[in-house]
Amino acid sequence: MSLPDKYYGDLNRRATTKLLEQQGEINDLRARAEQAEAILRQQLDPYPCRYDHHGECQEHDRLADGTCMQARIRELLNATPKSTPAGDQR
Ligand SMILES: [Zn+2]
Incomplete structure (x- = not known):
């Protein structure tokens, strides 16, 4: 070689x-x-957000940045692929 x-x-x-x-x-x-x-x-909470006149959700806990935790979770899960392609081996 x-x-x-x-x-x-x-x-x-x-x-x-x-x-x-x-x-x-x-x-x-x-x-x-x-x-x-x-x-x-x-x-996930089944109840929808209820925003007050300040735009803050009164139904759910808030994250440190003031956003609704449930809204953020729903947003994240909607952005996550529901399944992996067929034949994907791990
Ligand atoms: Zn909420």
């Missing part, structure tokens, strides 16, 4: 290793996001 072939072989192995590490990190993050989503779904 010539030096350039060895160089590119090592580079390819390092790139492959890095890609596999990143895929593992993505899978871990996906699993954590799914767990967080499941917890948030359990916290």
